[in-house]
Amino acid sequence: MCCLPVTNKLTACLFESILFYFPGEVKFGCILRRAGPIKTGKSLACKGFYLIKTTMANRSADTLFQLIKSLEKSEKRNFKLFVKRNSAGGDLKFLKVFDALDGMKEYDEAILLKKNKDIKKQQLSNIKAHLYKQILTSLRLISDENNIDIQLHEQMAHARILFNKGLYLQSLRVLDKMKEAARGHHQLTYLQQVLFFEKKIEALFITRSMQNRADQLTNESEEVNERLTVVNKLSNLSLQLYSWYIQHGHARNQKDIDEVNEYFEKHLPKDITKDSFYENLYLFQCFTWYAFIRQDFLQYYRYTQKWVDLFDRYPMMLAAETAMYIKGMHNLMGAHFDLMNHEKLKESIKKFEAFTKHPLVTDNENNRILTYVYLYTAKINLCFLQGNFTKGLKLVPFLEEMLKEYGPFLDKHRVLVFYYKIACLYFGSGENEKAIDYLNRIINSKADLRTDLQCYARLLHLIAHYELGNFDLLEYLIKSVYRYMARMENLSKVEEEVFAFLRRSFRVGAHALKPEFEKLLETLKKYERNPLETRAFSYLDIISWLESKIHNVNVEDVIREKYLLGKKVISN
Numbered sequence: 001m002c003c004l005p006v007t008n009k010l011t012a013c014l015f016e017s018i019l020f021y022f023p024g025e026v027k028f029g030c031i032l033r034r035a036g037p038i039k040t041g042k043s044l045a046c047k048g049f050y051l052i053k054t055t056m057a058n059r060s061a062d063t064l065f066q067l068i069k070s071l072e073k074s075e076k077r078n079f080k081l082f083v084k085r086n087s088a089g090g091d092l093k094f095l096k097v098f099d100a101l102d103g104m105k106e107y108d109e110a111i112l113l114k115k116n117k118d119i120k121k122q123q124l125s126n127i128k129a130h131l132y133k134q135i136l137t138s139l140r141l142i143s144d145e146n147n148i149d150i151q152l153h154e155q156m157a158h159a160r161i162l163f164n165k166g167l168y169l170q171s172l173r174v175l176d177k178m179k180e181a182a183r184g185h186h187q188l189t190y191l192q193q194v195l196f197f198e199k200k201i202e203a204l205f206i207t208r209s210m211q212n213r214a215d216q217l218t219n220e221s222e223e224v225n226e227r228l229t230v231v232n233k234l235s236n237l238s239l240q241l242y243s244w245y246i247q248h249g250h251a252r253n254q255k256d257i258d259e260v261n262e263y264f265e266k267h268l269p270k271d272i273t274k275d276s277f278y279e280n281l282y283l284f285q286c287f288t289w290y291a292f293i294r295q296d297f298l299q300y301y302r303y304t305q306k307w308v309d310l311f312d313r314y315p316m317m318l319a320a321e322t323a324m325y326i327k328g329m330h331n332l333m334g335a336h337f338d339l340m341n342h343e344k345l346k347e348s349i350k351k352f353e354a355f356t357k358h359p360l361v362t363d364n365e366n367n368r369i370l371t372y373v374y375l376y377t378a379k380i381n382l383c384f385l386q387g388n389f390t391k392g393l394k395l396v397p398f399l400e401e402m403l404k405e406y407g408p409f410l411d412k413h414r415v416l417v418f419y420y421k422i423a424c425l426y427f428g429s430g431e432n433e434k435a436i437d438y439l440n441r442i443i444n445s446k447a448d449l450r451t452d453l454q455c456y457a458r459l460l461h462l463i464a465h466y467e468l469g470n471f472d473l474l475e476y477l478i479k480s481v482y483r484y485m486a487r488m489e490n491l492s493k494v495e496e497e498v499f500a501f502l503r504r505s506f507r508v509g510a511h512a513l514k515p516e517f518e519k520l521l522e523t524l525k526k527y528e529r530n531p532l533e534t535r536a537f538s539y540l541d542i543i544s545w546l547e548s549k550i551h552n553v554n555v556e557d558v559i560r561e562k563y564l565l566g567k568k569v570i571s572n
Contacts, residue, residue, distance in 0.1 A: 249452025
């Protein structure tokens with residue numbers, strides 16, 4: 001590592017901009033450090049920066065390493081017992097690899113081979129593949145036997161064993177029980193497998209299990225196929241809409257709205273069965289994403305509520321689709337936040353927090369991670385609504401620990417959302433430098449998703465530098481952010497007005513800034529009811545920021561006052 005002092009203001013600004021906006025072009029992972037701000041008059045000089053070149057080791061995310069790190073202590077103990085029971089003894093190299101990987105904090109193949117000299121590099125790939133398979137087999141033996149998928153899978157395996165033994169009638173009896181269980185839990189894909197196997201047995205052997213067997217199996221197969229076709233269309237539509245949102249965020253303009261409307265209307269099936277769990281689940285999801293993309297938050301709320309209520313109508317499906325219920329609750333809490341209904345949000349958080357103690361959550365790593373992520377997202381959102389940013393910041397150490405522990409198991413999108421929310425907490429509390437640190441994590445990420453989040457992270461990053469008085473850096477950043485947002489088709493009239501204000505502010509003295517803030521506030525308030533302009537206010541409460549500048553207080557104080565005033569009006 002070498003440290004090169006960068007004292008020229010323009011050079012420092014250029015390097016920081018390159019790092020922020022073109023991270024992929026910077027070789028050797030250039031990092032900028034500031035030795036401390038130097039005040040010159042009323043601005044902060046962009047001095048004291050150091051360009052640090054670091055070379056990072058190429059360490060890929062090893063799938064075996066991730067699997068081992070996901071194991072509980074009891075699962076590790078069970079794996080070793082499983083190996084001892086099923087091995088003839090001797091020197092088990094794959095067990096040595098297991099112990100070595102279990103003791104690592106980060107995967108490093110060189111260290112692994114160094115500690116196990118009897119393992120050749122050429123052998124390692126096969127040993128790891130065998131170990132991976134053995135771990136999964138041991139986990140299967142201690143899996144939840146109440147899981148409907150596992151039950152049906154085992155029944156199908158039993159039916160095949162009996163079939164291979166020539167015990168066709170016994171095989172059909174097992175399939176009959178499996179069919180009943182699959183119907184009761186709305187498992188259409190398993191039902192299709194059962195019917196296919198039953199037809200195979202009937203076609204190969206004369207079982208005489210019942211009269212009119214051919215007609216019955218044909219009718220059942222056609223009915224299941226029709227229902228599966230509808231479920232498939234709905235799940236495809238839901239996935240495509242969600243994928244659109246993950247890529248772009250909320251609709252940017254009328255062109256986006258027209259595109260989404262056309263796609264939705266073209267692909268939404270008409271013949272939906274009212275008493276079908278999965279058809280209703282995917283239907284509600286389709287309308288949820290459709291409304292959310294268009295920022296129709298009232299419709300978004302209605303369909304997230306229907307999504308959650310569906311599990312009250314079909315309580316046996318909670319165990320089969322726990323992750324779907326968790327996702328539904330997350331979106332319901334998000335809808336309360338978007339509608340600024342803090343009381344309903346508090347109620348939902350309380351209900352969801354109670355659910356986190358359910359065995360369906362505590363006994364399942366995936367469900368546990370999802371509930372943690374969504375619960376603390378909702379808690380941060382409640383802090384935003386109540387203007388209690390300081391309270392929200394107390395959650396940050398826990399969130400950082402959670403991201404560190406569960407990072408490999410979280411999707412990049414969810415991590416970026418956390419960074420943005422944490423940055424907003426710091427910004428609202430007046431801690432702009434810390435806000436910039438978290439925004440840099442978003443800006444420097446290479447994830448090709450949520451272009452909206454990337455754009456507004458840059459805009460908030462720009463405003464945070466404005467708050468710090470880093471005008472030497474700001475002049476260049478305004479051009480960079482404007483070009484980026486224009487390229488991403490993310491410039492609305494609200495953003496255009498903000499950029500125009502920031503450019504003007506360089507030519508206005510400090511004594512004349514307050515009237516400029518008031519003028520911008522009056523201009524932006526005209527756009528609050530415009531459906532195509534509300535997108536900007538969803539990501540960044542620019543109105544409260546302007547009011548904080550006019551009254552010379554933190555954003556947190558402005559939002560808190562609005563919240564308390566709202567509570568007073570409701571109580572009266």
